[in-house]
Amino acid sequence: MNREIRAPEVRVIDEDGTMLGIFPPFKALELAEERGLDLIEIAPTAKPPTCKIMDYGKYKYELKKKEHEARKNQTVITIKEIQIRPRTDTHDLNVKLNHARRFLLEGDKVKVNLRFYGREMAHQNLGFELLQKVSKTLGDIAMVETPPKMEGRQLFALFAPDAMKIKEFKAAGGKAPEKGPDLVDEPDEDDDKE
Numbered sequence: 001m002n003r004e005i006r007a008p009e010v011r012v013i014d015e016d017g018t019m020l021g022i023f024p025p026f027k028a029l030e031l032a033e034e035r036g037l038d039l040i041e042i043a044p045t046a047k048p049p050t051c052k053i054m055d056y057g058k059y060k061y062e063l064k065k066k067e068h069e070a071r072k073n074q075t076v077i078t079i080k081e082i083q084i085r086p087r088t089d090t091h092d093l094n095v096k097l098n099h100a101r102r103f104l105l106e107g108d109k110v111k112v113n114l115r116f117y118g119r120e121m122a123h124q125n126l127g128f129e130l131l132q133k134v135s136k137t138l139g140d141i142a143m144v145e146t147p148p149k150m151e152g153r154q155l156f157a158l159f160a161p162d163a164m165k166i167k168e169f170k171a172a173g174g175k176a177p178e179k180g181p182d183l184v185d186e187p188d189e190d191d192d193k194e
Contacts, residue, residue, distance in 0.1 A: 005028075005041050009025070015037060015052075035053060040052055077108060081110075100159070124150070144157060
Protein backbone atom coordinates (compact mmCIF):
# COMPACT_ATOMS: atom_id res chain seq x y z
CA MET A 1 0.00 0.00 0.00
CA ASN A 2 1.21 3.49 -0.88
CA ARG A 3 4.98 3.85 -0.20
CA GLU A 4 5.41 0.13 0.60
CA ILE A 5 5.10 -0.85 -3.08
CA ARG A 6 8.59 -1.88 -4.29
CA ALA A 7 8.00 -2.90 -7.94
CA PRO A 8 9.84 -0.82 -10.61
CA GLU A 9 6.56 -0.17 -12.44
CA VAL A 10 2.88 -0.91 -11.76
CA ARG A 11 -0.32 -1.17 -13.77
CA VAL A 12 -2.77 1.38 -12.34
CA ILE A 13 -6.57 1.16 -12.22
CA ASP A 14 -8.60 4.11 -10.93
CA GLU A 15 -11.51 3.99 -8.45
CA ASP A 16 -14.05 3.53 -11.28
CA GLY A 17 -12.23 0.45 -12.64
CA THR A 18 -10.75 2.28 -15.66
CA MET A 19 -7.23 1.26 -16.71
CA LEU A 20 -4.92 4.30 -16.51
CA GLY A 21 -1.74 2.58 -17.77
CA ILE A 22 1.67 1.49 -16.50
CA PHE A 23 3.55 3.97 -14.28
CA PRO A 24 6.49 4.00 -11.88
CA PRO A 25 5.18 3.66 -8.29
CA PHE A 26 5.96 7.26 -7.28
CA LYS A 27 3.91 8.61 -10.24
CA ALA A 28 1.00 6.26 -9.42
CA LEU A 29 1.16 7.40 -5.79
CA GLU A 30 0.99 11.06 -6.90
CA LEU A 31 -2.18 10.26 -8.91
CA ALA A 32 -3.75 8.63 -5.84
CA GLU A 33 -2.81 11.51 -3.51
CA GLU A 34 -4.26 14.08 -5.97
CA ARG A 35 -7.62 12.32 -5.56
CA GLY A 36 -7.23 11.99 -1.78
CA LEU A 37 -7.13 8.17 -1.95
CA ASP A 38 -4.63 5.34 -1.41
CA LEU A 39 -2.67 3.22 -3.89
CA ILE A 40 -3.29 -0.45 -3.05
CA GLU A 41 -1.51 -3.40 -4.63
CA ILE A 42 -4.28 -5.89 -5.47
CA ALA A 43 -2.38 -8.36 -7.70
CA PRO A 44 1.28 -8.51 -6.56
CA THR A 45 2.12 -11.59 -8.67
CA ALA A 46 1.00 -10.08 -12.00
CA LYS A 47 3.61 -8.78 -14.47
CA PRO A 48 3.70 -5.80 -13.77
CA PRO A 49 1.90 -5.80 -10.40
CA THR A 50 -1.60 -4.31 -10.52
CA CYS A 51 -2.52 -1.45 -8.19
CA LYS A 52 -5.84 0.24 -7.67
CA ILE A 53 -6.56 3.77 -6.49
CA MET A 54 -9.16 3.49 -3.72
CA ASP A 55 -9.96 4.30 -0.10
CA TYR A 56 -8.07 1.73 2.00
CA GLY A 57 -10.50 1.89 4.94
CA LYS A 58 -13.45 1.22 2.64
CA TYR A 59 -11.51 -1.64 0.98
CA LYS A 60 -10.82 -3.29 4.37
CA TYR A 61 -14.47 -2.87 5.36
CA GLU A 62 -15.68 -4.55 2.16
CA LEU A 63 -13.23 -7.45 2.61
CA LYS A 64 -14.45 -7.98 6.18
CA LYS A 65 -18.06 -7.86 4.98
CA LYS A 66 -17.37 -10.51 2.30
CA GLU A 67 -15.67 -12.78 4.86
CA HIS A 68 -18.65 -12.39 7.19
CA GLU A 69 -21.08 -13.33 4.38
CA ALA A 70 -18.96 -16.37 3.47
CA ARG A 71 -18.91 -17.50 7.11
CA LYS A 72 -22.65 -17.02 7.42
CA ASN A 73 -23.34 -19.34 4.49
CA GLN A 74 -21.08 -22.20 5.57
CA THR A 75 -22.57 -25.14 7.42
CA VAL A 76 -21.03 -26.22 10.69
CA ILE A 77 -21.08 -29.95 11.30
CA THR A 78 -20.75 -30.93 14.91
CA ILE A 79 -20.15 -34.37 16.34
CA LYS A 80 -22.68 -35.43 18.95
CA GLU A 81 -21.68 -38.26 21.27
CA ILE A 82 -23.87 -41.00 22.67
CA GLN A 83 -22.56 -43.19 25.50
CA ILE A 84 -23.74 -46.77 25.90
CA ARG A 85 -22.58 -49.86 27.76
CA PRO A 86 -22.60 -53.51 26.68
CA ARG A 87 -25.42 -54.19 29.17
CA THR A 88 -27.53 -51.12 28.29
CA ASP A 89 -31.20 -52.09 28.46
CA THR A 90 -33.17 -52.23 25.21
CA HIS A 91 -35.50 -49.38 26.16
CA ASP A 92 -32.59 -47.13 27.18
CA LEU A 93 -30.80 -48.00 23.97
CA ASN A 94 -33.90 -47.11 21.93
CA VAL A 95 -34.12 -43.73 23.67
CA LYS A 96 -30.46 -43.02 22.87
CA LEU A 97 -30.90 -44.16 19.27
CA ASN A 98 -33.89 -41.84 18.90
CA HIS A 99 -31.61 -39.00 20.01
CA ALA A 100 -28.97 -40.15 17.50
CA ARG A 101 -31.62 -40.26 14.77
CA ARG A 102 -32.70 -36.69 15.63
CA PHE A 103 -29.07 -35.50 15.53
CA LEU A 104 -28.51 -37.13 12.14
CA LEU A 105 -31.69 -35.60 10.72
CA GLU A 106 -30.47 -32.17 11.92
CA GLY A 107 -27.25 -32.72 9.91
CA ASP A 108 -24.84 -33.55 12.75
CA LYS A 109 -22.49 -36.51 12.91
CA VAL A 110 -22.98 -39.01 15.72
CA LYS A 111 -20.24 -40.85 17.59
CA VAL A 112 -21.47 -43.86 19.54
CA ASN A 113 -19.12 -44.74 22.42
CA LEU A 114 -19.43 -48.11 24.08
CA ARG A 115 -17.37 -48.20 27.26
CA PHE A 116 -16.22 -51.43 28.91
CA TYR A 117 -15.68 -51.65 32.67
CA GLY A 118 -13.79 -54.35 34.55
CA ARG A 119 -14.57 -57.89 33.38
CA GLU A 120 -16.66 -56.61 30.47
CA MET A 121 -13.37 -56.36 28.54
CA ALA A 122 -13.41 -60.16 28.25
CA HIS A 123 -16.63 -59.95 26.20
CA GLN A 124 -15.77 -57.39 23.56
CA ASN A 125 -17.66 -59.42 20.96
CA LEU A 126 -20.94 -58.35 22.67
CA GLY A 127 -19.95 -54.73 22.15
CA PHE A 128 -19.19 -55.30 18.47
CA GLU A 129 -22.57 -57.04 18.04
CA LEU A 130 -24.34 -54.15 19.76
CA LEU A 131 -22.66 -51.58 17.50
CA GLN A 132 -23.58 -53.69 14.46
CA LYS A 133 -27.24 -53.50 15.59
CA VAL A 134 -26.89 -49.75 16.04
CA SER A 135 -25.43 -49.33 12.54
CA LYS A 136 -28.21 -51.48 11.07
CA THR A 137 -30.81 -49.38 12.93
CA LEU A 138 -29.36 -46.03 11.81
CA GLY A 139 -28.55 -47.34 8.33
CA ASP A 140 -31.75 -45.92 6.82
CA ILE A 141 -30.56 -42.31 7.31
CA ALA A 142 -26.81 -42.54 7.94
CA MET A 143 -23.64 -44.04 6.61
CA VAL A 144 -20.92 -45.51 8.76
CA GLU A 145 -17.99 -43.12 8.50
CA THR A 146 -15.78 -45.05 10.92
CA PRO A 147 -16.63 -48.72 11.51
CA PRO A 148 -16.56 -50.05 15.10
CA LYS A 149 -13.02 -49.66 16.44
CA MET A 150 -11.42 -50.28 19.84
CA GLU A 151 -9.57 -47.44 21.51
CA GLY A 152 -8.35 -48.36 24.96
CA ARG A 153 -11.35 -49.50 27.04
CA GLN A 154 -13.93 -48.14 24.67
CA LEU A 155 -15.35 -49.16 21.34
CA PHE A 156 -16.71 -46.48 19.05
CA ALA A 157 -18.30 -45.96 15.66
CA LEU A 158 -18.90 -42.69 13.80
CA PHE A 159 -22.04 -42.12 11.74
CA ALA A 160 -22.56 -39.32 9.23
CA PRO A 161 -25.90 -38.21 7.78
CA ASP A 162 -26.50 -39.49 4.24
CA ALA A 163 -28.32 -36.77 2.28
CA MET A 164 -29.91 -39.15 -0.23
CA LYS A 165 -31.15 -41.57 2.44
CA ILE A 166 -32.52 -38.71 4.54
CA LYS A 167 -34.37 -37.35 1.51
CA GLU A 168 -35.93 -40.79 0.88
CA PHE A 169 -36.71 -41.14 4.59
CA LYS A 170 -38.55 -37.81 4.69
CA ALA A 171 -40.39 -38.61 1.43
CA ALA A 172 -41.64 -41.84 3.03
CA GLY A 173 -43.18 -39.87 5.88
CA GLY A 174 -40.22 -39.77 8.25
CA LYS A 175 -41.19 -42.87 10.21
CA ALA A 176 -38.75 -45.35 11.77
CA PRO A 177 -38.47 -48.42 9.54
CA GLU A 178 -40.83 -51.36 10.10
CA LYS A 179 -40.91 -51.41 13.89
CA GLY A 180 -42.56 -48.24 15.11
CA PRO A 181 -41.02 -46.76 18.27
CA ASP A 182 -38.61 -49.62 19.09
CA LEU A 183 -35.47 -49.44 17.02
CA VAL A 184 -33.62 -52.42 18.44
CA ASP A 185 -35.26 -55.84 18.78
CA GLU A 186 -36.09 -57.17 22.20
CA PRO A 187 -34.32 -60.50 22.73
CA ASP A 188 -36.70 -63.39 22.05
CA GLU A 189 -37.24 -65.92 24.79
CA ASP A 190 -37.08 -68.67 22.12
CA ASP A 191 -33.45 -67.73 21.39
CA ASP A 192 -32.44 -68.76 24.94
CA LYS A 193 -33.90 -72.27 24.53
CA GLU A 194 -31.75 -73.19 21.53
